[in-house]
Amino acid sequence: MSIAHNSFVISITCQSKPKNYQEAKNYPEWCTVIRVEIEALELDDTWVLVDLPPYKEAIGYKWVYKVNFNVDGSVEGFKARLVAKGYIQQEGLDYHETFSPVAKSVTMRTLLAVTTIKGWNLYQFDVNNAFLHGYTQSKADYNLFTKKSNNSFTTILVYVDDIIVADDCIDTINHLKASLHDKFRIKDLEKLKYFLGLR
Incomplete structure (x- = not known):
């Protein structure tokens, strides 16, 4: 060690x-x-x-x-x-379904691999409280959101209140960061170094 x-x-x-x-x-x-x-x-x-x-x-x-x-x-x-x-609470009496945004570990590892291969920018945010809405959801993992525009491809992975953002354009990340902060009051943890026990 x-x-x-x-x-x-x-x-x-x-x-x-x-x-x-x-x-x-x-x-x-x-x-x-x-x-x-x-x-x-x-x-x-x-x-x-x-x-x-x-x-x-x-x-x-x-x-x-x-x-x-x-x-x-x-x-x-x-x-x-x-x-x-x-x-x-009792299911069926007090509630009918529950949901917590927890990305699959295979999705996280795949995103990290693709980001490394493509040389994309990779940043991490922390949402001050765990309520997040919007973006196009992946069918394979409902906590993976993507957005494609003419000059960039943005990927967002949500794990409760931690967010990983990958994009080939740093300006798009900065714009997204500002938009998220206005709505959710995020904490910018800058470039991803450590996430869920992975360095």
Whole structure:
């Protein structure tokens, strides 16, 4: 094992995450990302306050915490997500179907291979909250979106709130970045270096 790999493994195993909100509220870095998550959810009108129907109970929620790392093992940033405890719901009674945008690993590997062969630009974004709409969907993987224009071919791969963008024209990527930021408030992670455990 290389020294760089050892350093990376040590960094990710030594970094602790809060177990709950009571623990997280004692650390400024976690308070900041919690506030960013709440603001993003409110700006997107994610919920509407209503009275509960008779004989119904509200679903609880919890905070999920994540530490993002750079390829050298240093901390890139912190992320907090507010999630509903949907696991207490009963299929057919409380819901009929669920969906979470999770790209297939074979699609991700194929996109990385094609991008390398074609010499395309490859960038990564992080959406401040996980609500994404639009683009032409692939029939093979509903989380792969493509757009072809006269002078460029754009591919977007979505994995919950992480997005990979590949394009042969850097101007198109910059335009897309600005458009996505206006609608979803993205964080530009720049050129792809590390994604879902792959360097």
